[in-house]
Amino acid sequence: MKKFMETTTQSETIYDGRIVKVQVDDVMLPDGKTSKRELIKHAGAVGIIPVTKANKIVFVEQFRKPLEKSLVEIPAGKLEKGEEPSVTALRELEEETGYTVNTPRFITSFYTSPGFADEMMYLYLAEDLEPVDYPAAGDEDEFIEILELTLDEAKQYVREQRIHDAKTNYAILYLETLERM
Structure with missing residues (x-):
């Protein structure tokens, strides 16, 4: 799994609401290049x-x-x-x-949209x-x-x-x- 690890080098919260928080992270990719990740933080459901x-x-x-x-x-x-x-x-x-x-x-539990959100759904x-x-x-x-x-x-x-x-x-x-x- 570590071969896919991305390291956050900077994080900026651009919205902090009642249901979600939106942040943009700068990340270092496994190959040494950099990229941005737009993330939704959610308490779970x-x-x-x-x-x-x-x-x-x-x-x-x-x-x-x-x-x-x-x-x-x-x-x-x-x-x-x-x-x-x-x-x-x-x-x-x-x-x-x-x-x-x-x-x-x-x-069970599962992530609803792991490409951009950390929301965990418990069923x-x-x-x-x-x-x-x-x-x-x-x-x-x-x-x-x-x-x-x-x-x-x-x-x-x-x-x-x-x-x-x-x-x-x-x-x-x-x-x-x-x-x-």
Whole structure:
């Protein structure tokens, strides 16, 4: 791995926002040449695959400004500072769907866009969902609609590109591969 190592010689933060920090690094390449790297720093996020007792997957549909369209996705959210991913999973599940579960089961973690971002996504499975009488309020600038789909319906949404993001496609592949439904 060291033969591919790049050494940072200078780093400049050009934006430090609520969700991301953007920096530009000057790096020394393995062959001694130099280059620039534009990087997004992110606290990390959690996605949760909620499956009802009726074997339906709970999704949320929301508008995604970078894409200028709505997508159907599994519930997800950003890690808060110092928060364990399993706590984030439970919080996002309740806020976005009105459901809870005793213990979400960790599936895996992965980098979302390692070519320019350090965001780590933690993926959980929540089965035997229970509705929450008084769910926690979601983000005030978040407008979502809840959908409950069978695995076959979700796969059709993938074909139609209504489901078109990596974490949700991964979730569907996980459920299909393990023949969970």
